[in-house]
Structure formats: C-alpha cells, structure tokens
Amino acid sequence: MRTLLRGGTVVTATDQLRADVLVEDRRILALQQDLEATADQEFDVSGTLVLPGLVDSHTHLAMPTMGTVTADDFASGTEAAAAGGTTTIIDFALQTDGSLRRGLAAWEERADGMAHIDYGFHLAITEATPDAIAEMADVVADGVTSFKIFMAFKGSFMADDEQLLRVLRRTRETGGLVQVHAENGDAIEVNITEALARGETSPFAHATTRPTSTEQEATARAVHLARWAKRPIFVVHVSSADAAREIQAARDEGVPVYGETCTHYLTLTEDELARPGFEGAKYVCSPPLRSHADHEVLWSALRQRALQICTTDHCPFTFCGQKQLGEDDFSKIPNGLPTIEHRLPLLFQHGVRAGRLSVSDLVAVASTNPARMFGLERKGAIAPGFDADIVVLDPEKSLTINAQAQHMAVDYTPFEGWECRGAAALVFSRGELIFDGTEVLSQPGRGEYVPRSFGDFGPGEITRL
Numbered sequence: 159m160r161t162l163l164r165g166g167t168v169v170t171a172t173d174q175l176r177a178d179v180l181v182e183d184r185r186i187l188a189l190q191q192d193l194e195a196t197a198d199q200e201f202d203v204s205g206t207l208v209l210p211g212l213v214d215s216h217t218h219l220a221m222p223t224m225g226t227v228t229a230d231d232f233a234s235g236t237e238a239a240a241a242g243g244t245t246t247i248i249d250f251a252l253q254t255d256g257s258l259r260r261g262l263a264a265w266e267e268r269a270d271g272m273a274h275i276d277y278g279f280h281l282a283i284t285e286a287t288p289d290a291i292a293e294m295a296d297v298v299a300d301g302v303t304s305f306k307i308f309m310a311f312k313g314s315f316m317a318d319d320e321q322l323l324r325v326l327r328r329t330r331e332t333g334g335l336v337q338v339h340a341e342n343g344d345a346i347e348v349n350i351t352e353a354l355a356r357g358e359t360s361p362f363a364h365a366t367t368r369p370t371s372t373e374q375e376a377t378a379r380a381v382h383l384a385r386w387a388k389r390p391i392f393v394v395h396v397s398s399a400d401a402a403r404e405i406q407a408a409r410d411e412g413v414p415v416y417g418e419t420c421t422h423y424l425t426l427t428e429d430e431l432a433r434p435g436f437e438g439a440k441y442v443c444s445p446p447l448r449s450h451a452d453h454e455v456l457w458s459a460l461r462q463r464a465l466q467i468c469t470t471d472h473c474p475f476t477f478c479g480q481k482q483l484g485e486d487d488f489s490k491i492p493n494g495l496p497t498i499e500h501r502l503p504l505l506f507q508h509g510v511r512a513g514r515l516s517v518s519d520l521v522a523v524a525s526t527n528p529a530r531m532f533g534l535e536r537k538g539a540i541a542p543g544f545d546a547d548i549v550v551l552d553p554e555k556s557l558t559i560n561a562q563a564q565h566m567a568v569d570y571t572p573f574e575g576w577e578c579r580g581a582a583a584l585v586f587s588r589g590e591l592i593f594d595g596t597e598v599l600s601q602p603g604r605g606e607y608v609p610r611s612f613g614d615f616g617p618g619e620i621t622r623l
C-alpha cells in the first residue's frame with residue numbers, strides 16, 4: 159500500500175522544504191520535490207504544513223490516584239491524542255505492590271487492545287527498595303528506558319533524597335534517564351496543614367501552598383543529586399521561571415540537566431484558581447499554574463532549548479464526581495488537567511502565531527526531541543525509514559476548543575471557548591489515516607507498544623551535556 163502526500167511543506171526540527179512524501183506500508187519511503195511516483199492513494203496537501211506525528215512523553219491514562227482513577231483510559235485518551243495530531247505517547251506506569259515489573263505488567267494490560275496510537279511506558283518508582291532498584295534492569299530490558307521519582311506528594315508517591323540518589327546511581331549500570339517531579343514535598347505538606355488550620359479550603363490555596371520557591375529548591379537539589387551520581391536528570395513539567403533558571407544555570411556549566419514544560423504552563427495563570435465557587439478546581443494541577451511572566455520565560459526556554467520538550471502531562475478528571483472530591487478541602491482535589499487533545503493548536507496559536515516559536519521549534523519540542531531523548535528510534539522525523547506518523551497541519555483551520563466537541567472523556571476543558579487558527583487536518587499513524595480532520599477513523603487496539611532504546615543515556619558515567 160502506497161500513499162502520496164503532494165504539495166505540502168515538510169517541516170523538520172531545523173528547517174522547512176517543499177516536498178512530496180511517499181509512504182509505503184508502515185514507513186516513509188521517499189521525500190522529494192515533484193516526486194515521480196504512483197500510489198494507491200494520493201492526498202493534495204498544498205497549502206499545509208506536513209509535520210512528524212507529535213510525541214507526548216508525559217501522560218497519565220487509567221491511573222489510580224487520590225482515591226480515584228484518571229478519567230481517560232487508553233482508548234479515549236489515545237483517541238483524543240490522535241485528533242490532536244499526537245501519534246505516540248509515553249505513559250507513566252507506577253510501581254505496583256512494591257514491584258516495577260508488576261507495575262509494567264499492570265500498565266501493559268491497561269493498554270492492551272485499547273490504544274489507537276503507539277505507546278511506550280516510563281516507570282515511576284514510588285518506593286526505591288533494594289528489590290525495586292534491582293528490577294530496574296528488568297524493565298529496561300523490556301524497553302522501558304526512563305524512570306521517575308516524585309520529590310512531592312508526601313505520604314503517597316514521594317521518595318526521599320536517598321532513594322533518588324540510589325536510583326540515579328543505579329542507572330550507571332542499567333542505563334536510562336531519571337525524571338523528577340521537582341517540588342519540596344515536606345514544605346508543601348507543612349503549608350497545606352497550616353492553610354487548612356486557618357480555614358483556607360478553597361482551590362486557590364493549592365497555589366499559595368506551592369510557591370515557586372518550593373519548585374526551585376527541589377529542582378536545584380535534583381541537579382546536585384544528579385551531579386553526585388554522575389548521571390543526567392530530566393525535570394518534568396517545569397512551571398516557573400525560577401525553576402527554569404536553575405536548569406539553565408546548570409546547563410551553562412555543562413551539567414547534563416534536561417527538562418520539559420507543558421501546554422498549560424505556557425498559557426494559563428493561577429488566576430484561574432480564584433474563579434468563583436468551586437470552578438477553580440478545574441485548574442488544580444501540580445506544580446500549580448503560575449503567572450504571565452513565567453509563561454514568557456518558559457516560551458523563551460523552549461526556544462533556546464534550555465527546556466527541550468513540551469508535553470501535556472495529561473491527567474484528566476471530571477469536574478462532576480472527581481474534582482468535587484475536594485469541595486471541602488483543596489488538598490483532596492485530584493491533581494491534573496485534561497490536555498492531551500489540544501497541544502498542537504495551542505502551540506501553533508500561542509507559540510508560532512504569536513512569534514514565540516518557529517514551526518520548526520514546535521516540531522522540535524513536541525515531536526523530534528521527545529522521540530530522540532526517550533529512544534523512540536523510528537518516531538519524530540519525516541525521513542526515509544521512519545514510521546509514517548504524519549500530521550498535516552492546516553494553518554488556516556479554525557478550531558474553537560470546547561468540551562462538547564472534544565474526544566477526552568471529561569466534562570470540561572480548561573481552554574473552553576479558546577479560538578485557535580491552525581489544527582490537524584489529517585493524521586497518519588504508520589501509514590494509516592487515523593484522523594480525517596473531523597472524525598477519528600481508527601479502532602482501539604491498533605496502537606502498538608514501542609520498546610525504547612537508551613537514546614543518549616546509556617550506562618556509565620555521564621557528566622557533560
């Protein structure tokens with residue numbers, strides 16, 4: 159089966175070129191201006207931008223947390239991803255019953271027969287026991303080449319510095335990249351207890367109990383621990399200028415520190431948490447939303463590659479029933495936002511159209527960099543031999559984000575009514591048209607598990623960028 163995309167502008171992480179793209183079965187076969195070839199199907203994509211399918215390396219589908227489970231399973235979550243031009247996700251499996259292997263098995267089962275698009279897993283280590291540390295090699299052998307440690311959420315996910323250091327050191331033997339959720343969980347716990355004692359129970363207290371300094375301090379500490387371990391580290395969901403500057407400063411010294419931010423930290427502010435009634439709960443995520451000044455620093459960090467990736471940290475909960483668990487106590491509001499579907503139009507509108515990113519920057523931070531850094535060897539580029547994961551972006555297509563029209567299984571969107579110009583017109587996954595601009599055409603179960611290589615993060619000491 160051959161498919162030809164004619165007349166578009168192919169965008170890579172570094173430049174743009176007018177080229178037709180020829181796909182054979184699962185792979186990209188050729189890429190050339192005025193390509194002379196025949197195909198079983200042809201699409202006229204003139205006037206559009208042809209991008210590699212987006213990679214979302216930070217999602218939480220069907221994840222048990224805070225007494226509930228995230229609202230999207232692997233079917234609805236990946237269907238929404240497909241509609242938004244994302245063709246690969248890396249979801250966070252959690253250590254389960256003390257075991258990394260059991261955690262991986264549990265997530266494999268959740269995804270099996272459900273996913274519309276390809277997927278991999280990170281493994282979040284919530285209790286770095288000697289057994290768990292030993293098992294790191296087992297999951298690496300199964301293609302899980304990245305881990306995560308939470309420096310926050312005391313009493314549930316949080317691991318202490320000793321555990322983080324041991325996990326970092328272990329990757330000298332196993333290879334792989336350690337990611338951290340960088341907030342000072344002890345300080346936040348004290349802040350929450352005191353706020354509740356003062357009678358502050360509403361969603362806005364979520365922001366005031368997690369000031370940027372709690373993120374900055376944990377980020378700096380993580381950098382030190384990585385230095386001592388002589389291993390690289392990756393800071394997930396950087397939300398503040400203060401934390402971004404810690405990463406930039408370490409990188410200026412050549413320390414191998416990497417990081418991501420997320421769509422919502424580039425576009426929404428903590429003012430949303432002060433909405434009347436309990437509406438602010440719709441915007442509760444950790445770290446919390448920050449300020450416009452933080453947005454500009456984060457955009458600039460992406461542009462300059464101090465942060466290399468923009469993910470969604472999709473962690474969806476319904477407002478009715480789930481967010482409402484915290485109606486009398488903000489600390490019981492499930493943390494997370496439904497965002498997997500709208501990264502491309504938001505980055506295009508508020509990044510590219512606003513002059514903050516080039517289209518190549520968008521491709522780099524939302525596709526090429528996550529694919530390369532997380533060892534997805536056939537993803538993240540439009541080049542011969544790569545998987546034919548392709549998004550045809552119509553820069554003139556209007557999209558008004560609204561909960562009624564979205565594919566995510568939640569009853570709201572934090573971007574209700576936002577207008578974007580530029581959205582996915584066609585989405586291909588391994589050569590198969592899975593979104594035609596209106597409907598998701600694929601069935602659950604067509605997505606495949608993708609074992610990952612080490613990328614740049616093999617075993618041994620790594621002390622330089």
Ligand SMILES: [Zn+2]
Nearest residue numbers: 216218471473
């Ligand atoms: Zn997350």
